[in-house]
Amino acid sequence: MIWRRALVLAVLALGLAVPQPAQAAGPTTFGVRPATAQAPDTRNNFSYSATPGAVVKDHVAVSNVAEEPVTLRVYASDAFNTPDGGFDLLAAGKDPVDVGRWSKVDKNEVVLPGRTTAIVPFTLTVPTNATPGDHTGGIVASLTTEATNAEGQKVAVEQRVGARVYLRVSGDLRPGLAVEDFTASYSGSLFGLGTTAVGYTVRNTGNVRLGGRQQVRVETPWGSVTDGPALPDLPELLPGSTRRVETAVDGVLPAGWVTARVHVDPVAPQAVEPAPAAVDASATTAAVPWPLVALLLLVAAFLVHRRLRRKPTAPEPLPEAEHVPA
Structure with a gap:
């Protein structure tokens, strides 16, 4: 009470x-x-x-x-x-x-x-x-x-x-969750690893109330995986309701491109048949260490400028001698 x-x-x-x-x-x-x-x-x-x-x-x-x-x-x-x-x-x-x-x-x-x-x-x-x-x-x-x-x-x-x-x-029960509006963006550091910001909306698309357990990870093109932080279980969503989730995965390699993935296991507070299926979604984003790229471009520009300043210039041509008739 x-x-x-x-x-x-x-x-x-x-x-x-x-x-x-x-x-x-x-x-x-x-x-x-x-x-x-x-x-x-x-x-x-x-x-x-x-x-x-x-x-x-x-x-x-x-x-x-x-x-x-x-x-x-x-x-x-x-x-x-x-x-x-x-x-x-x-x-x-x-x-x-x-x-x-x-x-x-x-x-x-x-x-x-x-x-x-x-x-x-x-x-x-x-x-x-x-x-x-x-x-x-x-x-x-x-x-x-x-x-x-x-x-x-x-x-x-x-x-x-x-x-x-x-x-x-009673009747046709259709338990189900969906992941919508999945977004991912990468922010790198000057040297080392970066962070991938992940956002998504979980919608109860069925006709029974459902919660869920969720897990986020980020993968590089060559197979390395960085797990996201432990996320709280989704609250009990009534049919048609949504819940927006925002999280960040640290320690991601600047691999050029990375793929963020979310996996949601529905949890039914009351037994239901058929059992709700797990849901997966993903989004790919560029993973470039832009601060480092900018620094390298500045260094390259400085070196080019310095080289151009040191390049010897051609001597000015001597004036032609006047021809005096004999």
Whole structure:
């Protein structure tokens, strides 16, 4: 169970990204978690497998651990990946179109005295035309308070926490990742080895959520290989989501041309058939030690100039003697 006291911590519980122009108005503390009809249970999230047209009934526990009473909004929303691969839910006021729309809580407002928990039923109705694969969202508890910003103005600040909802609809599952927009560039040093900068975008092209393990290396035309640094595993990408990766491989020979390669092994957080295939991509770039080339050109120009200055010049011709007739 995740409890969050301040605005920033409440936001981090879901990976939410919101501006922080003001401080939270008070220390109200609340949380949500899966539950039975009687009490919170041990599940970390809501996870279901269902067929189109199925109806799933479940419960969420909404708790207030502060001494003061609190009034919370409770609702369902859709999830998405942030640019850095984090997990987020649609901001309040944005209408969900997927599993958040299919989920309805019995109470949209819960009044909780201090140190109490309420069990709120909700129903997830899978449309008959729901597409196969993973649909992700969350059940959210939200508190809006009044705060003062840096200019002394009163503003509304929303704190929210949530429990994730993972729904897998039966049918044709197509797990897959792709590597797009692969770039490589080489920067050499005056003497010795250089660095190859590598960038690429990993896209979830399938219909199930996937993470991945990734490895980058650089090869020269004659077969020498330089491994890149150890990269963190890719975060769990929802279908259609992307994650941009930037890294650098040091110690690369200035071999004229080098090829940067990336290998990604997909990781499925939930068993899936068929298993997702590994993905490879590459890009070739010039690997010339340009600082050294520039230095050599300067030296060559200096030597040529010096040689030209030392080259003897032809003597001026003597004036012709005047012819005096006898």
